[in-house]
Amino acid sequence: MSDAKPTDIRRQPFPTGLSAPVASPIVPSVVYSTENPDALDAQYRDGSAYTYAREGHPNADALARRIDAMEGAIGGHVTGSGMAAVSLPLLACLNAGDHLIAGDQLYGRSLRMVTQELPRLGIQTTCVDPTDAAKVAAAIRPETRMILIEVVSNPTIRVADVEGIARAANDAGILLAIDNTFTTPRSFCPFEHGADIIIHSVTKMLSGHSDATLGYVVAKDPEHQEKIASLGVTLGTTPSPFDCWLAERGLFTFDLRYDQAERNAEALAEHLSGVPGIKRVLYPTRPDHPDHNRAMGLLRGRGGHMLSFEIDGDWAAANRFVSASGDLAFAPTLGDVGTTLSHAASSSHRALTPEARAAIGITDGFFRVSVGCEDIDLLKSDFARAAVAI
Numbered sequence: 225m226s227d228a229k230p231t232d233i234r235r236q237p238f239p240t241g242l243s244a245p246v247a248s249p250i251v252p253s254v255v256y257s258t259e260n261p262d263a264l265d266a267q268y269r270d271g272s273a274y275t276y277a278r279e280g281h282p283n284a285d286a287l288a289r290r291i292d293a294m295e296g297a298i299g300g301h302v303t304g305s306g307m308a309a310v311s312l313p314l315l316a317c318l319n320a321g322d323h324l325i326a327g328d329q330l331y332g333r334s335l336r337m338v339t340q341e342l343p344r345l346g347i348q349t350t351c352v353d354p355t356d357a358a359k360v361a362a363a364i365r366p367e368t369r370m371i372l373i374e375v376v377s378n379p380t381i382r383v384a385d386v387e388g389i390a391r392a393a394n395d396a397g398i399l400l401a402i403d404n405t406f407t408t409p410r411s412f413c414p415f416e417h418g419a420d421i422i423i424h425s426v427t428k429m430l431s432g433h434s435d436a437t438l439g440y441v442v443a444k445d446p447e448h449q450e451k452i453a454s455l456g457v458t459l460g461t462t463p464s465p466f467d468c469w470l471a472e473r474g475l476f477t478f479d480l481r482y483d484q485a486e487r488n489a490e491a492l493a494e495h496l497s498g499v500p501g502i503k504r505v506l507y508p509t510r511p512d513h514p515d516h517n518r519a520m521g522l523l524r525g526r527g528g529h530m531l532s533f534e535i536d537g538d539w540a541a542a543n544r545f546v547s548a549s550g551d552l553a554f555a556p557t558l559g560d561v562g563t564t565l566s567h568a569a570s571s572s573h574r575a576l577t578p579e580a581r582a583a584i585g586i587t588d589g590f591f592r593v594s595v596g597c598e599d600i601d602l603l604k605s606d607f608a609r610a611a612v613a614i
């Protein structure tokens with residue numbers, strides 16, 4: 225046996241003293257100590273301090289307060305993924321027997337949630353084209369409690385008639401939830417357009433570096449928000465402190481990244497429209513876009529960082545296009561600081577038959593681009609080289 229003195233591993237306060245660090249510290253602690261039972265009782269009653277990380281931690285709150293400020297919201301809740309942020313308001317605000325209206329082009333997993341999971345729990349969903357507010361209004365039933373839409377659809381880049389849908393929801397006294405991931409508060413603030421609930425996959429443009437999986441959800445009504453946050457604690461949709469820290473760090477350059485990516489997207493859309501072998505380019509502020517007028521008004525003329533295009537060719541040509549695209553990352557995500565290219569027929573829309581895909585305009589030659597912040601000339605030459613291979 226060694227006679228070495230045991231190392232003292234008793235917990236001690238972290239010695240920041242009176243110095244305030246400029247960058248947020250990462251607080252991975254799962255649990256927080258309290259002075260005595262009286263103090264613990266008081267902090268549970270008024271929610272004034274941290275107790276256990278699943279119930280909340282400083283890095284989640286630091287991130288939530290920043291996204292609140294961007295969205296003009298109060299008391300938003302950060303979750304461990306965008307899907308958790310989509311699921312929580314559905315599960316917290318709807319009951320068995322209620323009816324939901326959902327956009328028919330929602331993010332794939334969101335569609336799965338509303339068409340496969342909710343019906344198991346006795347909540348029926350009708351999927352409707354959100355570019356047509358009259359169709360949405362016509363789908364409202366006495367038991368309809370919520371409408372869930374995205375502003376710009378993925379990957380077809382159609383722009384929802386948010387104003388018309390908000391009017392219909394308001395007239396019928398039902399909640400409007402908007403997934404603002406694609407549009408971001410830089411081009412669209414849902415609370416200014418009649419939404420009751422805002423959802424984000426923070427994983428994408430807000431965080432911006434494809435290294436953190438996170439979501440955010442906020443309801444205008446504090447009672448709804450309390451239900452949503454409480455269900456998150458019960459289901460355990462808690463985000464990792466490190467991921468929250470990464471996303472908070474990412475937000476410092478969000479405006480710069482978004483504006484640069486948008487400038488690139490506009491220029492790339494223009495460039496692609498003149499490249500032989502590319503037969504259709506979808507970008508909301510282009511005059512040939514089917515929702516051009518709506519996009520100019522609703523998105524304040526901001527087209528964002530997402531565009532789609534169709535090559536004049538089949539699946540084999542799509543393969544050649546990607547193989548020849550050089551340094552472009554072929555990856556089914558969006559919002560990264562670098563440009564990513566994705567192919568709906570082999571990823572997000574693979575579960576649909578080719579006929580069902582064709583009905584919504586997704587052919588084997590259909591691509592979506594999440595435009596990044598690279599030098600635009602590099603992007604143009606990568607795409608031009610790929611197009612030669614079609």
Ligand SMILES: *Cc1c(COP(=O)(O)O)cnc(C)c1O
Pocket residue numbers: 305306307308310331334374378403405406424425426427428437438439
């Ligand atoms: C990615 C995405 C989600 C899901 O987010 P995760 O962070 O991947 O769980 C939800 N909605 C939209 C519009 C998305 O793009």
